[in-house]
Amino acid sequence: MIGAIIGDMVGSIYEFNNIKDKRFFLLTKCSTITDDSFMTMAISRALLDCDEDIKEKRDGYEQKLYDKCIEYMVYYGRRFPDAGYGSRFAKWLKDESRKPYGSYGNGSAMRVSPVGWFCDSLEDTLRIAVITASPSHNHEEGIKGAQAIAAGIYLLRTGSSKDEFKKYITDTFGYNLDRKLDDIRPDYSFHVSCEKSVPEAIIAFLEGESFEDVIRNAVSLGGDSDTIACMAGALAEAIYEIPEEIRASVKENLIEQREVTRKDFDFYNLVVIGKKSKAFGEQSFNMPNPWEYPLDHSIEEFYKGFHDRLRDQVEINFENGKRVGTIELMKELYEEIKVLEPGKGCDKRLLEIAEYFGYIKRYSTCMKICDSIIESGADAETGKKANQLKEDLRTFYFISRGIISWDR
Numbered sequence: 132m133i134g135a136i137i138g139d140m141v142g143s144i145y146e147f148n149n150i151k152d153k154r155f156f157l158l159t160k161c162s163t164i165t166d167d168s169f170m171t172m173a174i175s176r177a178l179l180d181c182d183e184d185i186k187e188k189r190d191g192y193e194q195k196l197y198d199k200c201i202e203y204m205v206y207y208g209r210r211f212p213d214a215g216y217g218s219r220f221a222k223w224l225k226d227e228s229r230k231p232y233g234s235y236g237n238g239s240a241m242r243v244s245p246v247g248w249f250c251d252s253l254e255d256t257l258r259i260a261v262i263t264a265s266p267s268h269n270h271e272e273g274i275k276g277a278q279a280i281a282a283g284i285y286l287l288r289t290g291s292s293k294d295e296f297k298k299y300i301t302d303t304f305g306y307n308l309d310r311k312l313d314d315i316r317p318d319y320s321f322h323v324s325c326e327k328s329v330p331e332a333i334i335a336f337l338e339g340e341s342f343e344d345v346i347r348n349a350v351s352l353g354g355d356s357d358t359i360a361c362m363a364g365a366l367a368e369a370i371y372e373i374p375e376e377i378r379a380s381v382k383e384n385l386i387e388q389r390e391v392t393r394k395d396f397d398f399y400n401l402v403v404i405g406k407k408s409k410a411f412g413e414q415s416f417n418m419p420n421p422w423e424y425p426l427d428h429s430i431e432e433f434y435k436g437f438h439d440r441l442r443d444q445v446e447i448n449f450e451n452g453k454r455v456g457t458i459e460l461m462k463e464l465y466e467e468i469k470v471l472e473p474g475k476g477c478d479k480r481l482l483e484i485a486e487y488f489g490y491i492k493r494y495s496t497c498m499k500i501c502d503s504i505i506e507s508g509a510d511a512e513t514g515k516k517a518n519q520l521k522e523d524l525r526t527f528y529f530i531s532r533g534i535i536s537w538d539r
């Protein structure tokens with residue numbers, strides 16, 4: 132699971148800036164985790180929630196896991212809306228019906244790695260992989276890709292050699308793994324299908340000599356770099372030790388970018404560590420709690436400053452505060468935003484309303500209005516203010532996560 136996350140972070144800056152070479156900066160300050168990591172976390176949390184049900188095969192456990200996968204994917208999708216989701220998947224996240232849409236994209240394979248660690252038999256691994264893929268990627272190829280990566284992790288971590296693993300994948304899924312990276316690289320371009328990226332990720336793994344070497348192989352192919360490196364990294368983690376300096380850099384980036392908390396790594400700490408070879412001596416991946424992050428202000432200070440600024444604005448904009456906080460005004464404003472069209476000369480008014488909703492602690496509405504202003508390409512000053520408000524909300528959300536949450 133950490134291997135997948137590291138691969139995603141390394142590949143993130145090369146996805147739209149392909150580098151057809153193994154010499155590149157492994158991790159920079161701009162390297163960040165993307166949809167691949169968040170969806171991996173989603174599946175890991177769904178598995179943890181259904182832990183006993185799956186192990187004891189309790190009635191309805193398959194449906195429960197299916198539902199939990201959706202719940203957590205939507206949760207992470209909302210928590211990290213700008214993580215680089217494919218357009219159809221982004222639509223699926225927003226569409227309340229959440230019907231599977233027959234995807235054969237590599238999204239099913241990029242998120243499946245926790246299954247390879249969770250299950251205690253190959254048969255279970257294959258079966259559970261299908262459930263984690265099905266909510267969106269119910270196409271035969273989408274399912275196959277997920278099964279191949281999950282089964283691969285299971286086999287490798289339980290002692291299969293690379294040759295045995297290669298034979299199994301070839302015989303079971305029909306991927307051509309006899310190709311060489313040097314032959315694939317020159318003509319390889321951006322493919323998001325499982326069929327055209329899962330076998331390539333596997334070959335990157337097969338040719339690698341260490342964890343880092345596998346990741347470099349994967350990125351050197353070009354194409355959908357973060358996802359290929361995510362899948363290859365997930366396989367590499369099963370048999371290679373992850374160097375401490377890489378883990379430390381990844382952690383440092385995560386802390387600076389304020390993306391994730393300890394809970395997001397529960398699965399790794401509770402399940403993966405216990406099943407990894409003792410020889411690796413790997414430590415748990417502990418992120419600080421939100422309130423331990425190195426912020427230059429405390430929650431109270433930040434909140435007070437944020438809240439006071441909003442109050443001042445609201446007093447100016449809403450009749451000196453006479454109707455502020457009343458249900459009537461709130462209802463009126465909800466009606467008003469329905470008819471205001473962002474980008475059509477009403478962005479200033481929308482911003483006033485966003486500030487109001489921020490002030491009365493309707494944070495999700497406030498965030499949504501800010502987004503609509505920013506997306507409309509409002510005038511520079513209004514856009515800047517909407518951006519600032521959104522930034523403040525994100526900071527507030529981050530430092531207080533666990534205390535309040537507007538997305539669940």
Ligand SMILES: [Mg+2]
Nearest residue numbers: 165166167357
């Ligand atoms: Mg990505």
